[in-house]
Amino acid sequence: MILYNERRYRHHVSTGHLVSFNIKIKETDLLVRAESDLKDAVSEYVFKYRGYIETYLAHNAHFRSSLVPLPDDSFAPSIIRDMLSASRVTGVGPMASVAGALSQWVGNDLFKKSHTVIIENGGDIFMRAGKDAIFHVAVFAGESPFSENIFLKIRGEDTPMGVCTSSGTVGGSLSFGKADAVSVLSKSATLADAAATALGNLIQTPSDIQKAIDVGKNIQGIEGIVIIVKDRMGMWGNVELDEA
Secondary structure, three states: OOOOOHHHHHEEOOOOOOEEEEEOOOEEEEEEEEEEHHHHHHHHHHHHHHHHHHHHHHHHHHHHHOOEEEEEEEEHHHHHHHHHHHHHOOOHHHHHHHHHHHHHHHHHHHOOOOOOOEEOOEEEEEEEEOOOOOOEEEOOOOOOOOOOOOEEEEEEHOOOOEEEEEEEOOOEEEEEEEEEEEEEEEEHHHHHHHHHHHHHOOOOOHHHHHHHHHHHHOOOOOOEEEEEEOOOEEEEEEOOEEEE
């Protein structure tokens, strides 16, 4: 997950006829695009899933602070178990997936009311739409010459899809690497968020791009990877790019 300065990236997902609105509840700041203004419904969903997470954190402090995977908890709410699963698959702490998880779980609930849904949470995106839809997502990569000059093409027939990005050079989220952008595509935004963090941690120089891709392509559930470090870019999997 990543918070870009002034949230500039929020203007870089094609939306067509969709209605856009913001939902801000405590630390959660969502940009939602749907077929109509569904603020009340989205607020209800955010309160529900934040409530699950906040209650769990109140009784499990290590869930918030751990930088390594934790065991499954069969008594935990489904969103918590989803985060625990993603952390075990990718080798990072469960909170590395919280933005993607909220986008996904809120988005899936919202899909019952809107046939097209895009939820962005701190740069991590969940989208779900009919098979004829096509979206273009700009890749923001700081000072890299690729930044905002390439677009990921996401087809409705491939959704639900999470597109999550981690960076070691932009924003304030925790990363131990130095990539300008590591974007991961997965049917699970929870998994995509955790994987973006894990792969971003592996990048110190452009020469690490291939190593990170080799790791990422062996994570079950990952559909595509784009890694940008300065003037170098690598990609793997089901990735369609369009230029600006």
